[in-house]
Amino acid sequence: MSGIAGIIHFDGRPVEPGQVEAMTAAMHYRGPDGIDHWRRGNVALGQCMLRTTPESLEETQPLTNEDESLVLVMDGRVDNWEELRRELLGKGTVLRTRADAELVLRAYEVWGRECLPHIDGDFALVIWDARRHEAFCARDRMGNKPFVYHWIGKTLYFASEQQAILRQAPVVQVLNEDMVAEYLAAEWYSSTETLWQGVLRLEAAHSLTATASGSALKRYWAPDLQASLSFRNDEECAEHYRALLFDVVRRHSRASHPVACEVSGGLDSSAVFAVAETLRRQGQLPAPGLEGYTLDFSGDPDADEIDYCRAVGTHLGKAIHEITPSHVPLSWYQEIARHYRDFPDFPNGGEMGLPIAERAHANGARVLMNGLGGDQWLGGAAGASYTEAVANRQGRELLKIMAEDLQHVGLKTTMWQLLRHGLVPLMPKPAQAALRSVYVGLRRTGEQAESLAWLAAPMRTRALARRQACHQEFVGEARHVGQIRQLACLYDAYQMLAIEMSERYHAQAGLELRQPFWNAKMVEFAMASPERSRERGDVNKWLHRRAMQDLLPEAVLGRKCKAEFSIMFTRHLTALAPHMTATVLPRRAGWVDERSIRSMLRVCSDVPPSQWQGMDVWALWSLFGVDAVLAAAPLTDRIRSAESDFDLSEAT
Numbered sequence: 024m025s026g027i028a029g030i031i032h033f034d035g036r037p038v039e040p041g042q043v044e045a046m047t048a049a050m051h052y053r054g055p056d057g058i059d060h061w062r063r064g065n066v067a068l069g070q071c072m073l074r075t076t077p078e079s080l081e082e083t084q085p086l087t088n089e090d091e092s093l094v095l096v097m098d099g100r101v102d103n104w105e106e107l108r109r110e111l112l113g114k115g116t117v118l119r120t121r122a123d124a125e126l127v128l129r130a131y132e133v134w135g136r137e138c139l140p141h142i143d144g145d146f147a148l149v150i151w152d153a154r155r156h157e158a159f160c161a162r163d164r165m166g167n168k169p170f171v172y173h174w175i176g177k178t179l180y181f182a183s184e185q186q187a188i189l190r191q192a193p194v195v196q197v198l199n200e201d202m203v204a205e206y207l208a209a210e211w212y213s214s215t216e217t218l219w220q221g222v223l224r225l226e227a228a229h230s231l232t233a234t235a236s237g238s239a240l241k242r243y244w245a246p247d248l249q250a251s252l253s254f255r256n257d258e259e260c261a262e263h264y265r266a267l268l269f270d271v272v273r274r275h276s277r278a279s280h281p282v283a284c285e286v287s288g289g290l291d292s293s294a295v296f297a298v299a300e301t302l303r304r305q306g307q308l309p310a311p312g313l314e315g316y317t318l319d320f321s322g323d324p325d326a327d328e329i330d331y332c333r334a335v336g337t338h339l340g341k342a343i344h345e346i347t348p349s350h351v352p353l354s355w356y357q358e359i360a361r362h363y364r365d366f367p368d369f370p371n372g373g374e375m376g377l378p379i380a381e382r383a384h385a386n387g388a389r390v391l392m393n394g395l396g397g398d399q400w401l402g403g404a405a406g407a408s409y410t411e412a413v414a415n416r417q418g419r420e421l422l423k424i425m426a427e428d429l430q431h432v433g434l435k436t437t438m439w440q441l442l443r444h445g446l447v448p449l450m451p452k453p454a455q456a457a458l459r460s461v462y463v464g465l466r467r468t469g470e471q472a473e474s475l476a477w478l479a480a481p482m483r484t485r486a487l488a489r490r491q492a493c494h495q496e497f498v499g500e501a502r503h504v505g506q507i508r509q510l511a512c513l514y515d516a517y518q519m520l521a522i523e524m525s526e527r528y529h530a531q532a533g534l535e536l537r538q539p540f541w542n543a544k545m546v547e548f549a550m551a552s553p554e555r556s557r558e559r560g561d562v563n564k565w566l567h568r569r570a571m572q573d574l575l576p577e578a579v580l581g582r583k584c585k586a587e588f589s590i591m592f593t594r595h596l597t598a599l600a601p602h603m604t605a606t607v608l609p610r611r612a613g614w615v616d617e618r619s620i621r622s623m624l625r626v627c628s629d630v631p632p633s634q635w636q637g638m639d640v641w642a643l644w645s646l647f648g649v650d651a652v653l654a655a656a657p658l659t660d661r662i663r664s665a666e667s668d669f670d671l672s673e674a675t
Contacts, residue, residue, distance in 0.1 A: 026053030026071030026183040027096040033235040034177035043067035046187040061085035070096045075389045082122035092153045095128045099146025102274040139243045157234040164244045164543040166227030186364040204485035209641040211517035212493030250551040265570040272298045275539045281312030283383035283391040288331030291397025297574040315343035316379045338576040360651035370591035373528040380532035396540025399512035400549035401567040403558025407505035431560025477619035505554045589632035
């Protein structure tokens with residue numbers, strides 16, 4: 024369940040021997056339980072197997088139907104396996120195994136391309152339909168499983184990792200300078216492009232159908248922005264949310280080995296662990312065990328959460344493994360960039376989570392859960408409840424909101440919330456636009472110009488153009504102001520990139536990463552539930568805290584601070600500065616302004632993180648990381664500039 028690859032020549036040419044095998048070999052760590060292939064003339068498919076569920080023990084991939092007219096390769100699992108199995112059996116489908124892969128293949132047999140709304144889970148899949156001579160590709164609703172592809176001429180290459188595609192001799196590596204500009208600016212807009220032209224990411228909640236005539240993309244899921252949940256009282260709302268969370272965690276916990284869980288001591292990861300432990304005690308956890316893991320940053324007051332984590336363990340009566348954070352050299356990141364042909368992540372990402380992944384795998388786990396998504400779907404937008412009440416003409420609800428806020432935040436803040444979020448939205452659109460221009464627009468323009476000062480003029484122009492062209496406004500889609508923030512989170516290009524990088528590190532450690540909060544059901548609940556359920560007075564995640572009352576200690580339930588991990592950057596600065604000045608700057612003069620980069624290095628090295636200017640450290644690390652991708656790639660002779668004669672006219 025951990026990696027797929029394939030080559031399909033729609034002009035009928037046979038796939039050369041060894042090609043797809045080379046692609047899966049490049050991702051061998053994704054297949055500790057075996058790597059298998061299926062080849063028929065112009066089609067070659069491969070799958071790397073990591074068995075994580077009891078049902079996967081019966082699974083063989085590539086999987087064919089009886090006459091081999093359909094062939095499936097899939098990385099993932101089906102979370103609604105119980106419901107989908109009953110639905111298929113009810114339609115007379117004969118199931119040979121309990122495997123999730125067969126459920127997906129049979130769903131395609133029954134519904135064809137419309138099978139995806141029937142499948143809930145994390146997946147990246149390709150079905151070769153020999154009857155139609157087409158490839159049906161899809162990625163799960165939230166993008167938890169990676170899928171990259173290269174479509175050129177009459178050929179489709181696809182894989183779980185772009186390096187598996189780039190290693191193919193016919194695939195010329197052409198630098199995508201627009202994406203380089205996004206990295207260097209530390210601003211991400213495209214959710215489909217990679218650092219290489221023609222190598223694309225299939226967006227979350229999209230399918231791709233490829234035939235000899237070309238390829239077509241289709242979005243198959245989006246949250247219903249008109250759906251609305253109403254409850255008689257707060258208790259009913261909390262019970263509904265709690266039942267949803269228990270169900271989502273239960274489905275994500277289905278495993279053949281003990282499940283590992285990151286427990287940072289924050290509200291979200293602690294909640295996932297507490298719910299899973301409660302299910303285990305009730306005999307409802309579909310896994311043979313559960314273990315919690317945390318990083319011990321004792322000695323760094325900004326990152327140290329160990330006391331909160333210990334409070335969770337004491338409250339639940341279950342010890343949590345405390346692990347010392349690791350520190351890797353810059354050469355580790357350079358090797359990651361060389362192998363993956365991709366950005367090696369930021370220090371507070373892959374490097375930070377690696378010790379937990381390695382310990383969990385050593386202790387027998389094959390699944391690791393975390394709390395990503397809690398901030399996005401459980402937190403509220405400032406003042407959104409005022410906007411919602413006024414827009415819906417809920418006078419009584421507005422008075423109730425004001426009364427509660429008067430008690431918790433005082434008269435001044437309450438009146439400002441009413442004015443800013445309750446009355447201003449009632450003004451004519453031109454008047455609102457004028458206010459934004461006065462109070463935000465001019466200041467933001469100045470900040471943006473200054474914020475990109477470290478880029479050379481051509482890259483700065485590219486970055487600004489990307490910002491203007493790709494930045495999405497969700498005001499027209501949203502039903503209320505809270506949905507604007509939620510949609511921005513859902514379609515955030517950097518968040519998707521971060522998920523893919525994290526998934527990659529865990530895959531190399533032999534683990535499947537699962538994120539119960541980063542789930543379509545949680546998104547749909549957030550979009551449909553009232554804003555007042557998320558923020559009240561000075562309490563954010565109000566409903567989440569209330570629903571977890573008996574499961575978490577008061578120290579965590581009442582926690583309002585968040586840890587920050589600038590220590591992961593600062594420990595690299597001593598080695599980063601000389602490497603940048605001696606090696607990176609001389610060969611990347613066309614990308615950045617050398618004087619600005621040197622100044623940023625001095626600032627980050629000489630002052631504490633609290634005084635770092637904006638995104639300086641992120642921009643510095645982005646420059647280091649992108650340089651490492653290009654400098655370390657062994658296939659330099661096939662890397663061309665964007666001005667090459669490489670024909671991308673057929674690319675999707």
